[in-house]
Amino acid sequence: NAGVTQTPKFQVLKxxxxxxxxxxxxxxxxxxxxxxxxxxxxxxxxxxxxSEGTTDKGEVPNGYNxxxxxxxxxxxxxxxxxxxxxxxxxxxxxxFWDIYYGEQFFGPGTRLTVL
Amino acid sequence: xxxxxxxPQALSIQEGENATMNCSYKTSINNLxxxxxxxxxxxxxxxxxxxxxxxxxxxxxxxxxxxSKKSSSLLIxxxxxxxxxxxxxxxxxxDSWGKLQFGAGTQVVVTP
Numbered sequence: 001n002a003g004v005t006q007t008p009k010f011q012v013l014k015x016x017x018x019x020x021x022x023x024x025x026x027x028x029x030x031x032x033x034x035x036x037x038x039x040x041x042x043x044x045x046x047x048x049x050x051s052e053g054t055t056d057k058g059e060v061p062n063g064y065n066x067x068x069x070x071x072x073x074x075x076x077x078x079x080x081x082x083x084x085x086x087x088x089x090x091x092x093x094x095x096f097w098d099i100y101y102g103e104q105f106f107g108p109g110t111r112l113t114v115l
Numbered sequence: 116x117x118x119x120x121x122x123p124q125a126l127s128i129q130e131g132e133n134a135t136m137n138c139s140y141k142t143s144i145n146n147l148x149x150x151x152x153x154x155x156x157x158x159x160x161x162x163x164x165x166x167x168x169x170x171x172x173x174x175x176x177x178x179x180x181x182x183s184k185k186s187s188s189l190l191i192x193x194x195x196x197x198x199x200x201x202x203x204x205x206x207x208x209x210d211s212w213g214k215l216q217f218g219a220g221t222q223v224v225v226t227p
Contacts, residue, residue: 004157031213042119042203042217043158050213058214090157094213101213103148104205106157 002026004107006091012113013081021076021110023091031094032074033104034058034066036087043090049074081114088112119147119204119218127224134191136221138204139184145207147180148215149189152201161189161202194225 007022025032030051035043035058045058047066055066063085065077074093078085088111092104122137138147146165150158164171164180164187171178177190191198201222205215 033213033215035217040219042219045214045216048214056211059216092158096213101146101207103160103163104158104215105160108157109155 004091004093004105006089006107006110008110009108010111012115013078014115015082017081018077018079019081019112020078021089021091021112022073023075023107024073025091025093025105026072027093027095027105028071029093029095029105030071031096031101032068033092033094034064034074034076035090035092036060036085037090037109038087046076046089078112081112083114086112086114119206119216121202121204121218121221123221124219125222125224127226128194130195130225130227132194132225134194134198134223134225136189136202136223138187138189138218140187140204140206141185142206143209144182145209147178147187147207148205149176149178149187150203150205150217152203152220154200158203191223194223196225196227199223199225
């Protein structure tokens with residue numbers, strides 16, 4: 001089991017360029033998440049997908065779009081990158097039972113620099 | 116805004132000592148989770164405690180939850196150099212299933 005994988009691991013963009021961060025999980029989880037982590041801060045939720053076919057905004061969605069391609073894959077797109085989007089991006093997945101969600105499993109992260 | 120806030124922000128101890136960190140949160144929760152992050156890595160889940168539980172153990176970890184005070188603590192006993200990491204608490208949002216809010220973390224350094 002690979003768990004949660006993310007590509008690429010590193011990326012440098014120029015202001016205004018676009019890119020898509022890819023995430024895949026092999027644990028058959030229903031829910032997937034995209035976070036960003038800035039120095040000295042915890043993770044902030046960008047978008048999440050509670051189940052295949054649904055996506056919802058998190059705390060900091062501006063400047064991002066997502067696609068839940070299938071149960072396994074959840075991509076994050078930056079349409080026009082800005083220096084403020086320089087960050088480390090983490091994808092995560094989890095499962096739920098009744099009203100309880102379990103632990104989240106995280107990918108290794110993508111380090112993005114926007115010049 | 117961050118729901119959970121950890122205290123202290125940083126902690127430096129020697130191997131063999133215990134490390135205690137606290138988390139306070141603002142609104143009601145279904146559960147509270149603790150995660151560890153080694154430098155440059157993704158987060159790893161340590162322990163989950165539900166709102167109807169008061170204490171939970173996992174190996175050298177002990178977590179307490181006081182819902183009346185909206186606070187939790189994580190105790191690492193007999194710390195090792197390998198415990199050097201940042202530790203985050205995360206609370207769920209009862210109105211929006213599956214969403215977690217993370218605190219800014221406690222950076223723990225364990226010196227041999």
